[in-house]
Amino acid sequence: MSIDPAARRASIDARSPLFYSNPNAAYAAxxxxxxxxxxxxxxxxxxTGYDHVNALLRDRRFGRQILHIASREDLGLPEPDQHVANFDLAERYSLLELEPPEHTRLRTLVNRAFVSRHVEKMKPELEELANRLIDQFEHKGEVELLSAFADIIPVTMIARMIGIPEEMGPQLLKWSHAYIRMYLFGRTRADEDGAEQAATEFADYVKTVIAERRANPRDDLLTHMIHTEHKGQYLTEDELVSTTIVLLNAGHEATVxxxxxxxxxxxxSGYVPAQLFKDEETTERTVEESLRICAPVHIFQRWALEPAEIDGISFKRGDKVSLILAAANLDPLKFTDPLTFRPDRREAPNLSFGAGIHFCIGAPLARLELNVVLPILFERLPGLKLAKTPEVKDVYHFHGLDRLDLNWPSR
Structure with missing residues (x-):
């Protein structure tokens, strides 16, 4: 990367392993x-500044969509690419993309299932699932943790909530991995074609589940979304498909x-895991510090809905800006020694789940999963250590691992 401080410009190759394997170093620079x-x-x-990112996430002069107040012609935007038409259709009513009043209506219908008091009831299920998965590899003394543990827990839990059969988990993961490549910096035509196919198959499958739930309602989130009205309105088929897909994707991808x-x-870190997880308070602080320093989603984008000036930069309606949440979490004006893992911090809250009306609806579930499964993992596998240097995925602006090979002393 190269930085011109006077011009406030930077050149960064997001596809370079030097960058995506350690973006925190670039953020520090x-x-x-x-x-x-x-x-x-x-x-x-x-x-990247904490105060700017935090404020922009809440600033109603900026929004996730722009075409609800202006046409493509007005803004000089090209027509949408037809080779990703089904992907665009699946995204059209995504909670991540909408602005009020549509966003308010959809979020109100879904939010009840994700509030902390409802999510907390899933704790016994999480504990049982985590222990059952560890039972399958504990005796081996080694594991590739993502495929044997991390991939399975979030997709299983979100599928149960929504009402998707758990045996669909592997297929949901395949669709999701292909789907999110549309968000990558430097995506290729192959990425787009893969996302289009995944969106088509994903939507077709969700429609079959919707039809089954209409005929045979159950006690699950999908049935709730189908049969609950808000101010006299029910969700349309397209809204149900978009909402289900975004909940399935967002409900597991980042947590994995x-x-x-x-x-x-x-x-x-050099910390003793037993000390990090000795009680609920230390566990929670450990989880929040890990969310701060190695967030799974790095960037949210916003459209300027009206002219605005931020940090001396003038924006006109239709301009796009990006907020690097993961960099805001490392702002030295907010966090002392920001590149160091310090679970005893009592500083600003991390912004890894966003803020404002688009604050991650699944944050309570993600936090519960992390607070439950991490202590179980380290308690069940004393002496856990890295078997080899982890491989980082080339998926910026997400941040995660391709593999995490671990081992521990046999007993």
């Missing part, structure tokens, strides 16, 4: 020279990454 910068390759302004990231960080 940006904080030192130009926390607000124009990323040459992305042709967009980016914010975060389980792997957290385990790696703890093993590299």
């Amino acid at each position: 940006l904080h030192s020279h130009c926390p607000t910068f124009y990323w040459e390759e992305q042709k967009q302004w980016f914010f 990454h975060q389980i792997g990231n957290s385990v790696r960080m703890i093993l590299d």
Whole structure:
């Protein structure tokens, strides 16, 4: 990477292993020279400062969509690519993409299932699942943790909540991995074609489950979304498909990454795991510190809905800006020694789940999963250590591992 502090511009190759394997080093350099910068390759302004990112996430002059207030012609935007038409259709009513009033209506219908008091009831199921998975490899003395543990827990739990058969887990993972490649920096035509196929198959499958739930309602989130009205309105078929897909994707993809990231960080930190997880308070602080320093999702983008000036940069309606949540978590103006894992911190809350109206609806579930499964893993496998250097996925602006090979002394 190269940085021109005077011009507030930076050139960063997001496909370089030097960057995506350790983005925190690049973020530290940006904080030192130009926390607000124009990323040459992305042709967009980016914010890394904690206060700016936190404020922009809540600033209603900026939104996740723009075409609800202006046409493509008005903004000079090209027509959508037809080779990803089904992907765009699956995204059209995504909670991540909508603005009020549509966002408010959809979120109100879904939110009840994700509030902390409801999610907390899943703790026994989580404990049982984590222990059952560890039972399958504990005697071996080694494991590739992502495929044997981290991949399985979040997708199983979100499938149970929504009402998708658990045996669909492996297929959901395949669709999700292909689907999210549309969000990668430097995506290829092959990435787009794969995401289009995944979106088509994913949507077709969800429609069959919706039809089955209409005929045979159950006590699950999908049935709730189908049969509950908000101010006299029910969700349409397209809204149900988009909402189900985004909940399945967001409900497991980031948590898979975060389980792997957290385990790696703890093993590299030199801390004794038994001390990090000795009670609920220390466990919670350990989880929050791991979310701060190795967040699974790094960037959220916003459209300027009206003219605005932020940190001396003028934006007109239709401009796009990017907020690097993971870099905001490392702001030296907010966090002392920000690149160091310190679970005893009592500083600003991390921004890994966003803020404002688009604060991650699944945050209570993700936090519960991390607070439950990490202590169980380290308690069940004393002496746990890295068997080899972990491989980081080339999936920026997500951050996770391809593999996490571990071993422990046999007993």
